[in-house]
Amino acid sequence: MNKGTVPIIARLHSLQAPVRVMSGGARVIAEAGDRNPVAHLLREANETMLARSLEFRSSAGPSLTLDVAGRRVLRLTACHGLPGAEACLGVEVLEDEHKDDLIKLLQAVAAPRQELRVVTGPVSREGSEVSVGLPVALLADLMLIDLNVTGPDNVPEEAEEYFEPKETPAVRLSGAGIEDFAAAIGSPLIAWLVRRSDGEATSDGPEDMVSHLQAFLEDESEAVVRQLDLVSAAPGDPACLMLGVTLIDGHGILCARLEDSLLLGVVAGDGTQTVLTAWRSLMA
């Protein structure tokens, strides 16, 4: 096990977090009592967007290793203790004709009443095959497995909208500018400065506060934009970041970006809810 992993595992145990990690970095994804271990295997493959290698090990001995990416199984790179792997092993990219053989292998390695573990590693071959391979959803359909972990009464919400950049602008801006955002916050926004990419600036509030904000932006505007890019789904997206000791009392620093405008301001702590409301109005 990686030396850096040890304190993390110790912490997980201390927190009684529901995760089991074995020597060698293997993670238990199905206990011996699990009724449908192959479902856990497919869910593990299905949550992998980036290219990865997943080695599945059964406590009974057999193992197989898959390259997966973009919710697809790209190839079978290794198989031990399982008969019938020849048709899939060595194939550059798995195709429809391989699905039946692959399903038999998956069911064999994820046999009922055996603990199943997974070890994650870098993909064996880099390539642009993300658009091919066998979709995990197709394999799940063929095996009558529901990839969702919760029941129909508790439909999970998709997280994509929070993290994935959109190809087309998804932002429905109200048509208001960032100064309107400042005006909508009102008195809790004690001092603020708006700077556009053409250098034009507007401001309001006590002069000493505004001049401090101005000096900061003169030195750090590019770094501020980089920071906002890091916390946005896509570079240039509208973003608003507020930092404070507590956020609900005292004061906080507000930074917002809308198109080519950057706002920097000081907010009274009890104004956080007002900032949220004003931002929602801006995006409506």
Place this chain on the structure above:
Amino acid sequence: MSVAESLGAVVKAFPQAKLVAFADLSARMILTSAGPMMMTQEHLDRLCDQARSSFDDPMFSLCVGAFGEPNAAMLLGPANLRLFLRSEVEPADALCCICDPGIDLAAFVTKIRETLESITHDG
């Protein structure tokens, strides 16, 4: 109460909380989470990275210089709200939350602050 139970209690008390996750910012890792939002490992990694970036320079230094070290961050995007809280005792411990924008912020921040300090103290 285990950390999973603590996070589950927050989600139960605040239905507008779609995800509450406990992270070790120094290890860049979400250790456990609760909530109805379906998250892949990549999403959890991204959320943890966003928390780290929120508590980073240049905004971090500006806040330190003006009011003291920030232990709370609110991040608003086109259609969502994320809240990040660092422990005052152990700043690597953090809660990362995704919420509906209609949530009562003051009540929610108070609750997750209590939860975070309790987890840090017990864990």
